[in-house]
């Protein structure tokens with residue numbers, strides 16, 4: 001009898017203990033946010049630890065600058081993560097640091113300051129020589145980083161809102177003193193992740209990695225009015241080993257614009273964009289391209305691999321833009337799997353893109369456009385299959401298009417292809433291409449190449465990280 005009682009008491013005790021442990025564990029899970037990243041961090045803080053107030057009115061510029069400046073002390077000690085909780089966090093520009101993660105809760109919104117005087121002016125990019133809006137300097141980006149390594153900007157689809165209307169007005173009224181800011185610019189940096197965020201209403205370009213390498217951009221939504229000026233989605237610019245995946249973009253300019261510097265400045269800087277993967281992009285941009293290469297391509301663009309691209313109402317699918325004076329090259333471009341609806345031109349190449357940095361460009365600097373491969377394309381409601389214009393005396397060569405079925409719109413142009421100063425081959429393409437792209441016969445339908453080797457960015461290990469809310 002006694003032994004039985006002891007057993008019962010013991011067992012009840014064990015059950016109780018288990019229950020308590022369970023509750024404790026559950027609570028811990030509820031207060032922990034998990035995310036995927038190239039590096040996890042040893043130290044954590046919240047913007048509220050630095051006096052941040054998420055009421056949509058109070059400026060948090062000082063809080064962000066102090067927080068990151070303080071957390072930069074942990075660069076060599078496991079790194080740090082800065083958490084932005086639910087709220088509307090008005091802020092001016094701030095700079096990132098190395099071995100650092102900025103993490104936005106799903107209900108966190110960074111609101112860009114509307115005081116133009118609060119935006120510092122920095123020098124034009126050396127590979128451009130000039131700002132894009134005005135000849136002089138440029139307003140620093142909302143989130144800026146230079147000469148960094150190992151930086152993560154991520155969230156659970158939290159929002160970065162550029163409140164761009166003010167800037168678009170200033171641009172249209174020609175009142176800007178300097179080139180408009182971007183939402184995020186990372187320069188001269190290595191090992192960068194920008195993921196699971198929404199970017200709204202950027203003053204100009206949204207995401208601009210430049211002179212950088214080993215970059216993962218994933219799970220990004222970019223939204224801006226389709227009439228807003230120059231609101232490019234993502235602009236990899238003189239970057240190596242970059243991956244852009246699972247991205248949804250509605251904007252007023254090219255969804256992805258691959259660049260590498262402008263005319264004589266880009267030629268002398270000489271830094272190409274190469275080893276670029278673009279996968280699972282959805283784009284809506286009625287006046288621009290889903291993917292543009294150029295027009296600033298003077299440092300060269302090579303080895304671009306685009307796959308599973310959906311465009312719903314764009315001006316063109318893939319567009320190569322260049323001109324006399326650009327120099328540089330666009331070569332070894334591979335596009336496989338495009339599903340396209342409603343556009344003027346599926347394929348567009350322009351060799352007469354005018355805009356120059358200044359009048360000092362070299363008229364003998366002719367771009368080389370070579371080895372452009374497109375395959376497995378279906379398109380509907382298209383005005384013209386292609387408009388391909390090379391440069392007289394400098395033809396665009398090695399164009400390969402295979403397995404492309406292009407459904408023309410009711411009000412399509414009479415001639416579906418126009419081709420000048422270009423050369424290449426086709427197979428299994430409808431409607432029938434121009435004579436400078438002769439058909440190689442139906443058995444060659446798989447002929448346009450797409451690389452099967454991995455780029456190093458696909459081998460980067462992604463870790464499970466967490467942030468425990470205080």
Ligand SMILES: *[C@@H]1O[C@H](CO)[C@@H](O)[C@H](O)[C@H]1NC(C)=O
Pocket residue numbers: 035036037154195196218219
């Ligand atoms: C983004 O979020 C998705 C699902 O919410 C998750 O599977 C993925 O790992 C995240 N990616 C990154 C790089 O944060």
Ligand SMILES: *[C@@H]1O[C@H](CO)[C@@H](O)[C@H](O)[C@H]1NC(C)=O
Pocket residue numbers: 065093094095120122144146
């Ligand atoms: C951010 O970095 C840029 C470029 O190095 C610099 O001009 C600017 O003053 C920095 N801003 C702050 C707030 O430190």
Ligand SMILES: *[C@@H]1O[C@H](CO)[C@@H](O)[C@H](O)[C@H]1NC(C)=O
Pocket residue numbers: 146147188
């Ligand atoms: C940043 O890196 C670039 C390229 O390596 C270098 O020219 C520049 O001096 C560096 N700037 C700083 C502030 O270290």
Ligand SMILES: *[C@@H]1O[C@H](CO)[C@@H](O)[C@H](O)[C@H]1NC(C)=O
Pocket residue numbers: 157198221
């Ligand atoms: C992220 O938020 C945007 C804007 O609210 C929304 O359109 C998009 O579907 C969201 N993405 C995910 C993966 O939840």
Ligand SMILES: *[C@@H]1O[C@H](CO)[C@@H](O)[C@H](O)[C@H]1NC(C)=O
Pocket residue numbers: 337375376377378403445446
């Ligand atoms: C042709 O492209 C379609 C997608 O548009 C794809 O499903 C099909 O497998 C491709 N055919 C060949 C022979 O590659």
Ligand SMILES: *[C@@H]1O[C@H](CO)[C@@H](O)[C@H](O)[C@H]1NC(C)=O
Pocket residue numbers: 342343381383409
């Ligand atoms: C086809 O494209 C035209 C513009 O060229 C557009 O007005 C129309 O709505 C599109 N039709 C469909 C079914 O998407």
